[in-house]
Amino acid sequence: MTPLDQLAGVLEPAVRPRAAPPLATVRDAGSGLTARTVHYLSRCKGEPAWLRDARLAALQGWEGSGPAVPWAPAELAGIPFADLHPYSAPAAAAPDSPTGAVLQALDVSREEAGFLGGAQVQIDGEVVHGSLQESWARAGVVFVDSTRGLTEYGRLFRPHFGRVVGGDEQPFTRLNAAFFSGGSFIWVPPGVRVAAPLKCYMHLQARHGTQFGRTLILLGAGSELTFIEGCTSAARPEAALHCAVGEFILERGARLNYIALQDWAPNVYNLAILRARVAAGASVHWIDCNLGGRLTMKYPCTLLEGEGAAAESISISVARTGQHHDTGAKMFHRAPRTTSTITAKSVSLGTGRADYRGWVDLPATVSGCRNHTECDALLVDAASRSDTYPAIQTGGTGNTAQHEASVSRLSAEQIFYMRQRGLSEAAARGLSINGFISNLVERFPLQYSGKIKRLIELQMAGSVG
Known part of the structure; x- marks a missing residue:
């Protein structure tokens, strides 16, 4: 089997040994989460001084706090931060380049033509391919990587960047703020309903590799979008890190379907911080499937800020021996008559562990709000494990929260x-x-x-x- 065969599958990422040698890397910051590697990344991107300084400030915050998260799974301590390469990028995606051949193996063009309204491919730290159907571009839709969003669409991008997920909130938002590269910027004008999904496919292949993607999606009033994120990686003996931040802002009456299918190799630590601000009458639907990886920590968060806003979280998690998935959702009701639903199912195989961790807040300052949470776990083998950590806070009048949980064995x-x-x-x-x-x-x-x-x-x- 050729290396390109082993990378095949935007539509069908394969759960199998990924032993392909890495593609040629033309940029590599080297190891270490240091000021030196921040300067290297910033020079490669030709960034202005203010952005470089913001990265250095975030790095200083990371150095002051370290990676400690009091409630985090023990596996988090196993990340070899000193060995990680915080930025690397392959050659440009020319048709006759190795990266171009990979795109052909991934069959990106067929998927674009048959199903998607636009697609991006990110390999390690950079987006190497991007497209958007002309009809959506004429409608004013913007779909570019975050670097272009910052440089070419600054009037749209900068006022919202870091406003939903602050760079100094916790250790891994600081780390992302210091080294972010790649990810998507999407703007959908008011009233535009993008009928065909937009997709970002992310592949992590470098040794000691990292991805610090930064995604910002802005939906104007009454607009609609389905965004699909697909993630795979090459199996390496060295640990790799995917530490992504996603910020989503939905104006009145907008609708976002966020669909993620992640199939990581066993050496990957997957830490994702996703958060949406949802205005009156708008709705966000998180649909998530997590496979593989050494450790996954992911809890999509929704701030229901306008009356009648709604959110739904659906997640599937499958953890095998040597894997720990700590996943769930957060719902914060900040306006009256808002609704949220969480449905989570997990499967644990061998000694694998799949936990649910959720937080639902219905404060006394709102009324007429509803939440329903249901989490079910299936233990396949005697040593399989699943734990549930729900946090539910309710107050006010007419607010209701329901929580159901079950654990069963095969x-x-x-x-x-x-x-x-x-x-x-x-x-x-x-x-x-x-x-x-x-x-x-x-x-x-x-x-x-x-x-x-x-x-x-x-x-x-x-x-x-």
Whole structure:
């Protein structure tokens, strides 16, 4: 199998050993989260002094606090920060370049033509490919990487940058603020409903690699957008870090569908900070599938700031031996008659651990607000583990919050019955797990729901025997 074959699959990221050598890197800051590497990144991008100084200030904050997060999983302490390369980039995506060949292997153009309204591909620290259908460009839609957003669309970008997720909130927002590179900037004008999804595909392939993507999405009043994020990585013996920040601002009556399918190799630490501000009558729908990785910490957060705003979070998490997924959602009701729903399902295989961590706040200052949370866990093996950490705060009049949780084990009798019908143990387990998550998988676009089921089956094939 060639290296390009092993990278195949914007539509079908493969759960299999990824042993491809890294693509040629033309920029590499070297190891260490230091002022030297900040200066290198800033010079490569030709940034103004104010931005370089802002990066250095964020780095100073990181150095003062370190990576400690009191409630974080123990695996967080295993990240070898001193060895990480905070910025690297491959060659430009010319058709005859190695990166261009990778884009062909990823079949980006076919997906763009058949399904997407626009697509970006980011490899390590830089976006190497971007497109937007002409019809949406004529409608005023902007879809570029964050560097172009800052330099070419500064009047739109700068007033909102860092206003939803502050750079000094916690250790990993500081780290992202110091080294951010890549990610998407999207602007949808008022009243424009983008019928075809926009997608950013991110691939992490460098040794000791990092991705500090920074995404900013602005939706004007009454606009609509579906944004898809797909993530894969090459398996390496060295640890890698994906530390992303996403900021989303929805004006009155806007609607955002944010869909993420992440399939990381076992060496990746995935730390994502995502937050949306939702105005009156607007709604955000988080639809998330997390596979692979060493540690995943992800809790999409919604600030329901306008009357009648709504939010929904749907998540699937599958953790195998050596993997810990700590995922969930946060819903903060800041206006009357706002609603939120959280539905989470997790599967733990072998010694894998998949936890739910959520925070719902309905303060006394609002009324008529509703939340419903449901989290279900499936433990496949005797050593599998799942814990639930819900935090629910309610006050005021007419506010209601409901929380349901369940933990179940895969039935040996059910597996035995299916094996008697000719299925292998792996196939029987995969069928049972897909049945457990099927109602959530159906919420993904048709182009992805079947892929997710096959990915689960491949996970099972690698966990039996």
